[in-house]
Amino acid sequence: MTTKPEPVKQDDAAGVATRRATMRLLDAVLRQGLPLEAAMPGATAELDRADDRAFARAIAAEVLRRLPDLDALIDTATTKRLPGDSKARFALRIALAQALALGTPHHATIATVLPLMDGGPRRLVHGVFGTIIRGEAKLPEPPGLPKAISKRWRKAWGAGAADAARHAIAAPPPIDLTLRDPAMTMQWVERLGGMSLAPGHVRLARGGAVSELPGFADGEWWVQDIAASLPARVLGKGEGRAVLDLCAAPGGKTMQLAAAGWAVTATDLSEPRLERLRENLARTKLSADVRQADVMAEEPEPRFDAVLLDAPCSATGIFRRHPDVIHRVTDRAIAALAEQQAAMLRRAAGWVKPGGVLVYAVCSLEPAEGEGVADGFATERDFIRDPILAEELPDGIIPGAAGRVRVLPGALGEAGGADGFFVARFRRA
Structure with a gap:
């Protein structure tokens, strides 16, 4: 059974609409082949709040960072392998990414994911999730790469670069800024609390709204x-x-x-x-x-x-x-x-x-x-x-x-x- 985008329902419990949007995002990327950012407007159109849209994207991105490992966990807990495009597999990916990578409480995770299974195997999803959680499963660190990507990059650049890619994908990167005036590099490093790797460059730890940082509105730098x-x-x-x-x-x-x-x-x-x-x-x-x-x-x-x-x-x-x-x-x-x-x-x-x-x-x-x-x-x-x-x-x-x-x-x-x-x-x- 392929995943099909579903509308937000008026009686959804808190958080369910965000997970529905997450499923639409993953469907757009994995089944339709769309870029995540291109899928965002349509998939999150029913979410009124910017923070809900951002959270839907964050969950989807975490699933995509850890997709091979999430699928491997799911396959250990099912007697018959779930199809790659099944709604149950998509729901389990969303649940496990939250529980094992994002630190969402288990009860909140399953409560917001089971409603995605309208007309689908709720008991299967609940059972597989419970089996994995009770087994105290953990996602590997660093995450694994898709087999095709790992094989191609190892052939092109060697095992060291491919392994470095696994470490690199484990978390979103820091934020780099390019300065309009490179002569002001050290002043902006001090003002923003960052570091510089070259004239005209400042690197910041990830977190917070970029548009609210000093210098953004005045056009002193860009990401x-x-x-x-x-x-x-x-x-x-x-x-x-x-x-x-x-x-x-x-x-x-x-x-x-x-x-x-x-x-x-x-x-x-x-x-x-x-x-x-x-x-x-x-x-x-x-x-x-x-x-x-x-x-x-x-x-x-x-x-x-x-x-x-x-x-x-x-x-x-x-x-x-x-x-x-x-x-x-x-x-x-x-x-x-x-x-x-x-x-x-x-x-x-x-x-x-x-x-x-x-x-x-x-x-x-x-x-x-x-x-x-x-x-x-x-x-x-x-x-x-x-x-x-x-x-x-x-x-x-x-x-x-x-x-x-x-x-x-x-x-x-x-x-x-x-x-x-x-x-x-x-x-x-």
Whole structure:
């Protein structure tokens, strides 16, 4: 029996509506293949309170962080394996994630989950949950990765990186801020009670509303993982030169470039995402020429001193914050994305002036999307590799032998880690 989204019922006990929304979120991710954030508006539409919507997301994210381990526990307590898309399995995942990972009292957990089984096997869910809890089961630390992901990352990066990924997914990461004025780094470290890993960067412990922190309303900083700041960092100071930021929304790199003195043209295919970019520019009091455009439809003209392409990708590098990605991305999707990225990079090259710089980046841990695309482009006659130097990067992030940057799980581990990322730089001859 497949999970089907159910409406919120007026006679639901407190907390049940939130769990119903959680089930809709998990259904959207695991059965329909939607990103968790994209599923949020529809799945939580019936929840009036922002904290209820946030809690539904938190439960769903915890289920996704620990899905292989939750399923393994469920399978030990059933005589016949529950189908992966059964409503009973979804309900048990939600219950066990709360009881064993989030610390929700057991009675409250089962009381808010059993109503999800209208027309389904309530006694089965209650019995399996009780068996597991009475057996004093615990979830393993660190969590396990899906088999396909573990196999692929071990093959690509070795057992050490795959094991580091298990530690990284265990909890949401810290919050990284990029400052509008890097000269104010230590002042903001002191004011916000954080730490800095590079000029213009502040890292904070997770917790509390970001929008209520000092400096947010005044546009002094924006949220951006330190790995995501690397592509713009390696372009250096703009000094009034022209840069094209492709696939720019929601604008973290656009703001970095504008703050660094570049004359920025920022384009993206999505108008709603561009609206967020405009809002971010307004808040930070930075300026850019913002345009809706399709990279593959626009005719390139070599008129920019630099072009930055942070290409659409599998996003497996951001699995710490978005654990849904490791349950949605397939080998076929990765291959298709790599082909699209290679075509976009060739098109992006056409906007670069002679002597200008082209930066290619993806927030992916898949070699096909990073090294594979860069290696293919390296044969382009008009471009040469422009090695990235260690002094251009935060301490602890080291360029590889080819002068490219590959941020793997475990990087900056003692300081709280970083997203997976790939960055390569080329120069037009």
